[in-house]
Amino acid sequence: MDPLKIDLRSWKLFFTLYKLAELGASSRTIKVSTEYLSEKIGASQQTASRHLINLEKMEWIKRTITPEGCLTKITSQGVAELKKLYSELRLIFESAYPPSITLEGVLFSGLGEGAYYVTKEGYRKQFMERLGFDPYPGTLNIKLTTEYDIKSMSELEAYPAIELEGFKDESRTFGPVKCYPAIINNKAKGAVIYALRSHYGSSVLEIISPTFLRSHLKLKDGNKVKVEILISP
């Protein structure tokens, strides 16, 4: 059992952990019999017992068995797991924006202009500071095809972005750029950049990344690419 990842398998256990928290076990040591717990989780005494055993194995609870029940307290690790769920829900409900939006489109070759802009020191420095990576000199161009994707992309404008300042060099001015951290094909980290005056219409995603994504993800023109855009909280 992987103690680090909550998935469908451990999720049932997680429910029991949550119910223990409801009984106060996140802040105090509580006495709970397996029979009593079984009523709280809507299962049998045996299931409650097994859940406690497994929760202990995962180090989500600490337990002392007495003849009157188990003195039980959720460990800091267990509390952290619950807090993770709590913060995620807070993000969902307290923020007006969804935590992420996934778009899909088809890879195509741009005019190579992306590389020119990305390597400009004025932008590059900001990418490193604000996104935490040094972009590969080039961009991935994704053409959105369905109505849904285009509509979603246009909604994106209203969501808070990481904004890079424009600057001047000896020859010309460069405008401000908005970007959103993104995950490409569920694997690679990167960012969607959104030039305020783009030469593409609003149906193209331009993506930068610390690596050369075409080789890293084995992508070719015409491939479908999935982009999960993360909205900042």
Add this chain to the structure above:
Amino acid sequence: MDPLKIDLRSWKLFFTLYKLAELGASSRTIKVSTEYLSEKIGASQQTASRHLINLEKMEWIKRTITPEGCLTKITSQGVAELKKLYSELRLIFESAYPPSITLEGVLFSGLGEGAYYVTKEGYRKQFMERLGFDPYPGTLNIKLTTEYDIKSMSELEAYPAIELEGFKDESRTFGPVKCYPAIINNKAKGAVIYALRSHYGSSVLEIISPTFLRSHLKLKDGNKVKVEILISP
């Protein structure tokens, strides 16, 4: 499948609902393929499909199937379910106090004084106003036996209570009283009352209720009684 109660059975489905919310389906209609969702929930495409079908049956989501995936939105009912979990977690984490404390003790016969106090109009009126019920003229006395229960009860003092004012009648003064809503033996609604100057030590719970609990719960002296004390938020 009971759409109103989340227990171990529907909890797995609930996990999928939660993941859909993470993808933004609580505020917008999102396009999600069963394959994509399956990655998010850590299960197979078939499982994702079945979960969507069941979520739809429970009216937690509304869905339109297209050849590119499902246009999916969480219904207000589904959002309400998620919010319930969220508020509960907020209570657990944002309040310094546990939502409830469960104590256990043994029923014994008091001196009948409880009845005298409870029926005093000065208290009775406040019980009705602040607790929402007219107390049966009599109290249930529970003697706490284990160290854990006595310790927990003493901690109770620090938690916020419903406070009833003292008053005077023609012959004497009656002191202020603290009380906590409580559930007795997982069934009956009532309240623990906690006279600031009690003639019992701190190892006795005095309980009032709208009904005659001894007959309602078929209790006799010496029976074990479980009292879940609810801490106000």
Add this chain to the structure above:
DNA sequence: ATTACTACTCACCGAGTAA
């Protein structure tokens, strides 16, 4: 590409019961 059916497997739950 999708969704979702039918099998089949297995993990999980609960009954019985020991300690």
Add this chain to the structure above:
DNA sequence: TTTACTCGGTGAGTAGTAA
């Protein structure tokens, strides 16, 4: 009373596949 074992049935997940 407790906790938690064994064991047997079944509900839930996956593979294969149709539409």
